[in-house]
Amino acid sequence: MTVHGRPRRTARRVRITGCGIRPGLLNPRPPEEPMKSVQLYDTTLRDGTQGEGFQLSMLDKLRIAQRLDAFGVDYIEGGWPGSNPKDIEFFQEAKKLDLAHAKLAAFGSTRRAGMAVGDDPQVRLLLEAETPVVTIFGKSWDLHVTEVLRTTAGENQAMIRDTVRHLKTHGREVVYDAEHFFDGYKASPEHALATLKAAAEGGADVLVLCDTNGGTLPSEVMQICRAVTEAIPGTPFGIHTHNDCELAVANAIAAVKAGGVQVQGTINGYGERTGNCNLTSVIPILQLKMGIEVVPELEQLKSLSYFVDDVSNNPHFARAPFVGRTAFAHKGGMHVNAVQKLARSYEHIEPGAVGNTQQILVSELSGQMNILLKAEKLGLGLEKGSPEAKSVLARVKDLEHEGYSFEAAGGSLELLIRKETASYEKPFELKEFHTSYRLYRDGHDPVCEATVKVHVGDEAEYTVAEGRGVVNALDKALRKALKPFYPEIAEVSLLDYKVRIIDGHDATAAKTRVLVVSGDGKSTWGTVGVSENIIEASWIAIVDSLDLFLQRHRAKLPQTETV
Numbered sequence: 001m002t003v004h005g006r007p008r009r010t011a012r013r014v015r016i017t018g019c020g021i022r023p024g025l026l027n028p029r030p031p032e033e034p035m036k037s038v039q040l041y042d043t044t045l046r047d048g049t050q051g052e053g054f055q056l057s058m059l060d061k062l063r064i065a066q067r068l069d070a071f072g073v074d075y076i077e078g079g080w081p082g083s084n085p086k087d088i089e090f091f092q093e094a095k096k097l098d099l100a101h102a103k104l105a106a107f108g109s110t111r112r113a114g115m116a117v118g119d120d121p122q123v124r125l126l127l128e129a130e131t132p133v134v135t136i137f138g139k140s141w142d143l144h145v146t147e148v149l150r151t152t153a154g155e156n157q158a159m160i161r162d163t164v165r166h167l168k169t170h171g172r173e174v175v176y177d178a179e180h181f182f183d184g185y186k187a188s189p190e191h192a193l194a195t196l197k198a199a200a201e202g203g204a205d206v207l208v209l210c211d212t213n214g215g216t217l218p219s220e221v222m223q224i225c226r227a228v229t230e231a232i233p234g235t236p237f238g239i240h241t242h243n244d245c246e247l248a249v250a251n252a253i254a255a256v257k258a259g260g261v262q263v264q265g266t267i268n269g270y271g272e273r274t275g276n277c278n279l280t281s282v283i284p285i286l287q288l289k290m291g292i293e294v295v296p297e298l299e300q301l302k303s304l305s306y307f308v309d310d311v312s313n314n315p316h317f318a319r320a321p322f323v324g325r326t327a328f329a330h331k332g333g334m335h336v337n338a339v340q341k342l343a344r345s346y347e348h349i350e351p352g353a354v355g356n357t358q359q360i361l362v363s364e365l366s367g368q369m370n371i372l373l374k375a376e377k378l379g380l381g382l383e384k385g386s387p388e389a390k391s392v393l394a395r396v397k398d399l400e401h402e403g404y405s406f407e408a409a410g411g412s413l414e415l416l417i418r419k420e421t422a423s424y425e426k427p428f429e430l431k432e433f434h435t436s437y438r439l440y441r442d443g444h445d446p447v448c449e450a451t452v453k454v455h456v457g458d459e460a461e462y463t464v465a466e467g468r469g470v471v472n473a474l475d476k477a478l479r480k481a482l483k484p485f486y487p488e489i490a491e492v493s494l495l496d497y498k499v500r501i502i503d504g505h506d507a508t509a510a511k512t513r514v515l516v517v518s519g520d521g522k523s524t525w526g527t528v529g530v531s532e533n534i535i536e537a538s539w540i541a542i543v544d545s546l547d548l549f550l551q552r553h554r555a556k557l558p559q560t561e562t563v
């Protein structure tokens, strides 16, 4: 995997203070002293994947990690190396990611009872992940210590202290997740606080109070956080909440108000049961309502939210606050009339601040701005208001109406912009394709066959190929046809393929959206195709992928990341 093209931002100095609330607008900090008082800790790749219907392949995880880093998240929890080999593999691959800002964290538990920490294989795997940060969870609730772990309070505290200290002596930044902290505190404040003290004695960098069962109320969170600061003033605390009472976001905000310096959560709130604290809500609340700057480009929020939905192959939640399709949609006649006169009469923030748009008065300008920005990044200057810009915008709108989504298919968007500018030259022309599927009665694996006919310049090429499935066969046949003309195409491979049936809210019939990820060993790019026919949708995505590769190759442009 390569690096996205973002320049490394000037380092933001993270100063952990007792008070997480920055005076914000009332007392802006001088620009020479940037400060971030709340850190974002994303656990989409670990706690998020505990959620039903939220599965990520290794490639998905790497793509999301890159996107989170580009967005400005401070910590990315990649997985639990002790729980499955897939996560060990992820950390090996993740070493190749050149993250500009975020630190990777490996997640695990304290050592086992009655075992020396150096002998515990699960702890050893945490070190072998070679991440700068290790997050471990320990038991805070006496009920869990005696009934689940079946050990004593003293041994539980030693397990926490030893493990934190061991990781610290190996040079790790250590985040201590106090599991069931609020329930534990309510059962026995002394017991719960003693476990936190053990982590602080071991040298934990931050103590994260977890509402694991999601049943705590904001007023309780605030009160208990204050008690923690009083009992353990030397170590900063963070918050990890679950949404069982639909209070995960409110609880995280309550903790920040009480002085919390780290918020843990997931994009779109994915996670076990009813989900984790939704970072796509917490982030704009911190930044827009509380004046705590946590990310440099909040306008990328909606795009990030859609990206994670698309990559995980989940439908977007239309009513999601801030980022949902209907978050700023107005229907009621009186409301429409009022927002047309004065947007803020029925909108709590300016939708563009989070990259969203008001519906009814669809802001052409903001849509156009996103595309102009993309073109500028590609070095294809599109002038605002120019006929080219207008035609790109119109094309994008039409395609979106047909069911296209470009959030995880930057490659297709790039190609579309190129096609509307003078830099595009058609590398080949498709004349026809045909696929067939052969099933054998003798137990032989089924075979799929594809034929394609393409024209390159004046020459016609007619090829046939077999594959494991329709898409594989089509991809092979097309490459075979193009290889004599473009030998460089051998570098491209198909890395991922996803199919989604679109709900058709703004399309007339049910359609299929196919998302393809291709790579050339140095970078990856996503392309998309939509059609009522799955084979045609796949074909469109594959053709876009090879076309884009050839455009860049011809222009001697680096194959930059366009996921």
Ligand SMILES: [Zn+2]
Pocket (backbone or CB within 6 Å): 047, 212, 240, 242, 276
């Ligand atoms: Zn959790």
